[in-house]
Amino acid sequence: MKKKGTASKLRRSERRAGLAFIAPIFLQFTVFFLFFMGYSLYMSMTDWNILEGTENFIGLENFKKVLEDPLFWKSLGNTIYLMIGIPVGMILAMLLALALNRKMRGKTIYRVIVYLPAVTSTVAIALLWRWIFNAEYGILNMIIQQITGKPGPNWLGDPAMVKITLILLGVWRGLGNTMLLFLAGLQNVPKEYYEVVDVAGGNAWHKLRYVTLPMMSPTYFYVIITGVIGGLQAFGDQFIITGLGPEHSAMTVVYYLYQKGFTEYNMGAACAVAWLLSLFIMAVTLIQFKMSKRWVYDGSH
Amino acid sequence: MKMAKRIVSLMLALVMVLAMAACGKGKTLGGESVDNEGNTVITFAGWGSLAEKKIFTSMIDEFEKTHPGVKVNYQHIPGSQEDYLVKLTSLLAANKMPDVFYIHSDEFYSWVDAGRLENLTPYMQASEVAANTTVWEKSLNIFRYDSATHQVGVESGDLYGLPKDLGPWAMVYNKTLFEANGIPLPDPEVPMTWSEFVEVCKKLTSGKGVNKVFGTANYTLESAVWSNGADFLNKDHTQVTVDTPEFAEAMQWVADLALVHGVSPTAAEDSASGWFTRWCNGKVGMAWMGPWDQATFWDSVSFEWDIMPTPVSDKTGKGVTWLASAALCVSKDSKQKQLAYELAEFLSMNVEAQKYNYEAGQAVPNIVDMAKNDYLAMDKAPANKQVFLNIIEDAEKGQFKPTYYTKNTTWFTYFYSESSKVWNGDMTAAEFVKEIQPKMQERLDEGK
Numbered sequence: 001m002k003k004k005g006t007a008s009k010l011r012r013s014e015r016r017a018g019l020a021f022i023a024p025i026f027l028q029f030t031v032f033f034l035f036f037m038g039y040s041l042y043m044s045m046t047d048w049n050i051l052e053g054t055e056n057f058i059g060l061e062n063f064k065k066v067l068e069d070p071l072f073w074k075s076l077g078n079t080i081y082l083m084i085g086i087p088v089g090m091i092l093a094m095l096l097a098l099a100l101n102r103k104m105r106g107k108t109i110y111r112v113i114v115y116l117p118a119v120t121s122t123v124a125i126a127l128l129w130r131w132i133f134n135a136e137y138g139i140l141n142m143i144i145q146q147i148t149g150k151p152g153p154n155w156l157g158d159p160a161m162v163k164i165t166l167i168l169l170g171v172w173r174g175l176g177n178t179m180l181l182f183l184a185g186l187q188n189v190p191k192e193y194y195e196v197v198d199v200a201g202g203n204a205w206h207k208l209r210y211v212t213l214p215m216m217s218p219t220y221f222y223v224i225i226t227g228v229i230g231g232l233q234a235f236g237d238q239f240i241i242t243g244l245g246p247e248h249s250a251m252t253v254v255y256y257l258y259q260k261g262f263t264e265y266n267m268g269a270a271c272a273v274a275w276l277l278s279l280f281i282m283a284v285t286l287i288q289f290k291m292s293k294r295w296v297y298d299g300s301h
Numbered sequence: 302m303k304m305a306k307r308i309v310s311l312m313l314a315l316v317m318v319l320a321m322a323a324c325g326k327g328k329t330l331g332g333e334s335v336d337n338e339g340n341t342v343i344t345f346a347g348w349g350s351l352a353e354k355k356i357f358t359s360m361i362d363e364f365e366k367t368h369p370g371v372k373v374n375y376q377h378i379p380g381s382q383e384d385y386l387v388k389l390t391s392l393l394a395a396n397k398m399p400d401v402f403y404i405h406s407d408e409f410y411s412w413v414d415a416g417r418l419e420n421l422t423p424y425m426q427a428s429e430v431a432a433n434t435t436v437w438e439k440s441l442n443i444f445r446y447d448s449a450t451h452q453v454g455v456e457s458g459d460l461y462g463l464p465k466d467l468g469p470w471a472m473v474y475n476k477t478l479f480e481a482n483g484i485p486l487p488d489p490e491v492p493m494t495w496s497e498f499v500e501v502c503k504k505l506t507s508g509k510g511v512n513k514v515f516g517t518a519n520y521t522l523e524s525a526v527w528s529n530g531a532d533f534l535n536k537d538h539t540q541v542t543v544d545t546p547e548f549a550e551a552m553q554w555v556a557d558l559a560l561v562h563g564v565s566p567t568a569a570e571d572s573a574s575g576w577f578t579r580w581c582n583g584k585v586g587m588a589w590m591g592p593w594d595q596a597t598f599w600d601s602v603s604f605e606w607d608i609m610p611t612p613v614s615d616k617t618g619k620g621v622t623w624l625a626s627a628a629l630c631v632s633k634d635s636k637q638k639q640l641a642y643e644l645a646e647f648l649s650m651n652v653e654a655q656k657y658n659y660e661a662g663q664a665v666p667n668i669v670d671m672a673k674n675d676y677l678a679m680d681k682a683p684a685n686k687q688v689f690l691n692i693i694e695d696a697e698k699g700q701f702k703p704t705y706y707t708k709n710t711t712w713f714t715y716f717y718s719e720s721s722k723v724w725n726g727d728m729t730a731a732e733f734v735k736e737i738q739p740k741m742q743e744r745l746d747e748g749k
Contacts, residue, residue, distance in 0.1 A: 018621025034411070037519055048413070050393065050394055051390070051393070051411055051412065051415040051417065052414075052415040052416070053415070071715075077652075133569075134573055134574065135569060135572060135573035136511055136570065136573035136574050137511070137573070137574060138573075144335075144536065154569040154573065155573060156572050156726075157568055157569045157571070157573065158569065159721065198533055198550075215338060244714070244718045246568070246572075246718065246721035246725075247718060247719055247722060248715075248718050248719070259714075262386065262387050262390060262713065263383075263386075263710065263714075264711060264748070265390065265415075277380065
């Protein structure tokens with residue numbers, strides 16, 4: 001039915017424009033990512049030692065070794081444990097967002113203050129918190145001592161406390177960003193729905209329970225997905241504040257990768273860890289997408 | 302779609318670490334570097350404090366004066382030794398190795414065995430400066446490597462690094478605190494036994510909480526182990542030997558300083574405030590120091606201090622501690638090896654440079670005569686500088702760290718991280734070493 005000619009000429013030029021628009025990102029992707037991904041996949045199957053320059057193909061040996069190493073599993077366990085901070089942070093951020101969504105004086109200032117940690121350098125934050133968490137001289141334990149009369153916990157020295165410390169820090173750091181996303185989500189809830197509740201004789205609690213919270217589900221979904229991905233890649237705080245921690249209590253998967261690559265110079269194994277982690281992230285994310293159909297409101301009904 | 306892209310890009314960000322390393326593989330970028338004014342440029346990389354940076358900058362200025370037409374590009378890499386190593390590894394992967402760079406003795410084996418370091422023996426044999434300078438034998442032996450047997454620290458080996466300095470880890474005491482408690486000062490020559498040491502510690506310990514004064518802090522495990530006749534590895538460094546009664550006894554003795562006697566900060570107290578801070582605040586009677594700490598102590602402690610012989614185990618009568626060093630190495634890929642060697646030699650052996658270094662409180666001079674005369678005569682603390690020299694000279698008193706002899710050091714870091722079970726009293730040393738030995742052995746074997 002469609003003739004080749006003037007109509008498809010427009011089509012063609014549109015297509016050309018479209019291609020031109022995606023060309024830069026496509027180029028960036030292939031040049032800077034795709035090639036190296038392939039390269040690292042290959043390298044994960046070699047005994048690449050960066051210092052010695054070896055590069056022999058050894059098949060899946062690296063993967064086998066890593067999966068057989070109890071320390072890898074311990075670090076994966078630690079990484080997952082640390083993600084307790086995600087729901088905690090979401091609840092706090094939601095409360096903050098609800099508070100800051102009202103009409104009040106100095107709203108902007110509060111928003112800036114809460115958001116500040118998100119734009120501060122990881123290293124500066126980590127160094128600061130190392131002092132705050134100091135068991136003897138830290139301000140946190142001074143406050144605890146003042147209030148309870150008992151000395152506070154040993155935040156960084158006790159294997160049981162180290163993870164809690166890292167979770168607290170992570171929650172605090174992520175709070176501003178999550179709050180901002182929730183604020184945006186809150187402002188997207190159509191006013192009409194609240195009016196419906198009013199008409200039906202509902203109160204503020206009903207508005208929150210039956211309109212606000214359900215309508216925000218796409219935002220939760222986004223926060224959870226990015227939070228889980230970020231959480232699985234945790235490294236900076238551990239590296240600066242705790243090191244491996246007593247009894248490897250702060251060792252995360254990326255820390256494990258770092259140790260393989262940069263202290264053992266075994267880049268082949270490090271690549272294997274990176275791929276295992278990538279596959280894990282991909283699997284977790286896919287599962288979340290599948291499950292999201294059940295609880296994320298997408299406006300289609 | 303946006304989400305999917307985000308996921309992919311985050312995933313890729315992870316792979317980037319590896320990608321970055323891969324970037325530089327391939328062609329050599331170097332060539333003889335010449336700057337705008339026609340000077341030959343050589344690069345030198347090192348870590349260290351800002352004080353050390355200042356000293357090296359001056360030493361390099363001196364070198365440039367004696368070598369007209371040569372410019373040294375000094376890349377001071379801030380942060381810890383660990384950060385430095387990551388940076389150096391990246392430079393290696395990018396084929397941008399500096400001509401001269403530090404390698405710590407703990408890392409020396411990996412780098413030399415991988416063939417990254419230039420054999421300096423021929424340059425040294427041809428050098429007049431080297432022929433006329435006597436440096437500590439140990440400070441050269443630590444950077445010898447036999448390519449036939451793949452062993453480090455053997456006299457038959459060739460030299461692959463010149464010593465930046467040789468650091469003896471010595472016990473230091475707070476003289477003011479001893480005098481305030483009416484305790485006789487430690488003898489400069491006769492060492493304390495462990496039981497005497499504990500008694501003195503008890504007398505020095507007083508107070509509670511934040512203001513508690515401790516008899517000692519951070520007792521060096523290597524010293525306790527060696528002094529008690531045990532070791533981490535066997536003679537040829539292939540077997541982990543921590544599961545001996547002597548080792549367990551030494552480790553328990555160190556743990557008990559805090560757990561039983563209360564004369565040393567517990568693991569919890571130590572993580573709250575490190576021993577170094579406590580020591581500098583005058584809250585520790587006896588601790589450990591290396592010569593590089595001298596400058597800090599001169600400037601920022603308000604009490605008098607001196608060093609003392611390493612305490613000896615009651616059982617063996619021996620007191621051993623560790624020695625470490627950093628080498629000035631020349632890259633195998635350097636385009637100006639002779640010049641690079643001369644810079645390394647200058648920093649290691651030049652009389653003026655060495656004088657400057659010890660006067661600044663950074664090190665014991667590498668040059669034996671200078672150490673035994675000028676350095677000993679210097680009127681700044683410590684008074685018993687001979688203790689440093691004894692650790693350097695006497696094989697019975699100073700040993701290289703166990704990690705020096707192995708390419709892979711994870712067997713040790715693993716031990717170190719897990720050992721908190723003993724320090725906080727959850728496990729006895731005897732139980733712990735039995736449990737940890739096979740796991741350490743596994744890691745040691747893997748590193749070969």
